[in-house]
Amino acid sequence: MSFIETDEQKELRKAVAQFSANYGEKYYLEKARAGEHTTELWEEAGKLGFIGVNLPEAYGGGGAGMYELSLVMEEMSASGCALLLMVVSPAINGTIISKFGTEEQKQRWIPGIADGSITMAFAITEPDAGSNSHRITTTARRDGSDWILSGQKVYISGVDQAQAILVVGRTEEAKTGNLKPALFIVPTDAPGLSWTKIDMEIVSPENQFQLFLDDVRLPADALVGSEDAAIAQLFAGLNPERIMGAASAVGMGRFAINKATEYVKTRQVWKTPIGAHQGISHPLAQNHIEVELAKLMMQKAATLYDLGDDGGAAEAANMAKYAAGEASVRAVDQAVQSLGGNGLTKEYGIASVLVASRLARIAPVSREMILNFVAQTSLGLPRSY
Numbered sequence: 082m083s084f085i086e087t088d089e090q091k092e093l094r095k096a097v098a099q100f101s102a103n104y105g106e107k108y109y110l111e112k113a114r115a116g117e118h119t120t121e122l123w124e125e126a127g128k129l130g131f132i133g134v135n136l137p138e139a140y141g142g143g144g145a146g147m148y149e150l151s152l153v154m155e156e157m158s159a160s161g162c163a164l165l166l167m168v169v170s171p172a173i174n175g176t177i178i179s180k181f182g183t184e185e186q187k188q189r190w191i192p193g194i195a196d197g198s199i200t201m202a203f204a205i206t207e208p209d210a211g212s213n214s215h216r217i218t219t220t221a222r223r224d225g226s227d228w229i230l231s232g233q234k235v236y237i238s239g240v241d242q243a244q245a246i247l248v249v250g251r252t253e254e255a256k257t258g259n260l261k262p263a264l265f266i267v268p269t270d271a272p273g274l275s276w277t278k279i280d281m282e283i284v285s286p287e288n289q290f291q292l293f294l295d296d297v298r299l300p301a302d303a304l305v306g307s308e309d310a311a312i313a314q315l316f317a318g319l320n321p322e323r324i325m326g327a328a329s330a331v332g333m334g335r336f337a338i339n340k341a342t343e344y345v346k347t348r349q350v351w352k353t354p355i356g357a358h359q360g361i362s363h364p365l366a367q368n369h370i371e372v373e374l375a376k377l378m379m380q381k382a383a384t385l386y387d388l389g390d391d392g393g394a395a396e397a398a399n400m401a402k403y404a405a406g407e408a409s410v411r412a413v414d415q416a417v418q419s420l421g422g423n424g425l426t427k428e429y430g431i432a433s434v435l436v437a438s439r440l441a442r443i444a445p446v447s448r449e450m451i452l453n454f455v456a457q458t459s460l461g462l463p464r465s466y
């Protein structure tokens with residue numbers, strides 16, 4: 082791993098930063114408050130090759146890796162446009178389909194995911210399973226060569242913007258009758274699939290939904306990869322998900338620190354700008370250090386993932402997601418504090434990030450579940466649950 086980005090990576094970072102600054106947080110918040118989507122931003126990002134930068138060139142992607150995709154996510158988020166669908170569509174779904182899909186599935190979905198003309202949501206969370214994904218009950222049964230899928234999902238992002246959803250369900254093992262996970266591509270217009278919007282307090286142009294799968298009939302080729310190896314396939318998508326969760330949080334932390342430093346350089350209520358007071362400058366310096374450290378772990382995770390070291394990437398991706406979530410929550414809180422009353426206004430655009438920043442502690446995997454992972458996997462401690 083080099084600590085210095087290549088010229089291509091530097092250029093990509095610069096290009097994404099310039100592109101997303103043209104939209105920025107004002108655009109993002111206006112869209113969110115109007116109940117609209119950031120369609121122009123998504124389409125342009127797709128055309129410029131940013132969304133599919135990690136996907137194979139043979140299917141219209143950029144042929145780079147998770148390092149580059151996380152860099153895109155970080156820069157978009159740093160300009161105030163942290164789109165959750167970047168985590169879901171190219172990082173989780175694009176990765177899983179391009180690694181395990183059939184030739185036909187790759188040709189059908191990857192070019193569209195890469196250029197943004199297809200958006201694919203991802204559904205694993207269930208109301209009665211939550212963090213315990215082993216408890217999911219969405220079940221697929223065979224009917225001739227078709228699959229019939231039934232169950233419920235919750236907090237599924239962007240279903241209203243998606244053409245399809247990658248649904249994690251279960252199939253019955255012929256010998257034992259035990260249920261094992263399997264992945265299905267469900268078009269959003271499939272009969273039997275319905276959803277209701279969940280009212281969230283997050284100011285975001287992307288919405289969350291509860292999904293109802295009521296005997297949804299799917300053709301045989303809806304199954305992605307092997308019926309018997311879904312855990313491995315799922316994990317291929319979950320490391321990228323965590324790396325992208327970290328990238329989003331790192332970007333959000335940078336966004337907050339930038340806002341605060343710009344403000345405290347000029348705001349003056351005593352003899353000097355408030356940024357000269359160490360009660361203001363030291364916490365911001367700490368926030369900067371914490372965000373940079375989290376970013377380093379994120380880059381390590383992405384590098385290991387791109388090198389094919391899934392085990393090493395899993396530990397680093399979990400740690401990066403944890404560190405970035407904590408750093409960004411603290412940075413956003415400190416940014417609000419640094420702006421005083423203005424920190425809570427709509428005009429200054431930082432208060433809205435308070436709730437959004439908490440997401441990095443909860444999803445895609447909670448802070449506590451990461452601590453469980455590190456305690457058990459890195460430290461070898463026994464589990465309590």
Ligand SMILES: Cc1cc2nc3c(=O)[nH]c(=O)nc-3n(C[C@H](O)[C@H](O)[C@H](O)COP(=O)(O)OP(=O)(O)OC[C@H]3O[C@@H](n4cnc5c(N)ncnc54)[C@H](O)[C@@H]3O)c2cc1C
Pocket residue numbers: 169202203204205206210211212213235236237238239289440443444445446447448449450453466
């Ligand atoms: C905005 C948003 C978008 C989302 N998008 C998606 C999506 O697109 N697709 C999708 O599938 N899911 C999505 N999710 C779901 C998200 O992944 C879950 O919310 C998350 O995994 C936590 O599950 P839960 O909410 O059921 O919490 P619970 O599992 O009920 O946990 C509640 C609390 O208990 C703690 N806890 C649980 N078990 C343990 C334990 N063993 N030890 C210690 N603490 C524990 C948790 O850490 C948490 O703090 C989204 C969620 C949000 C909020």
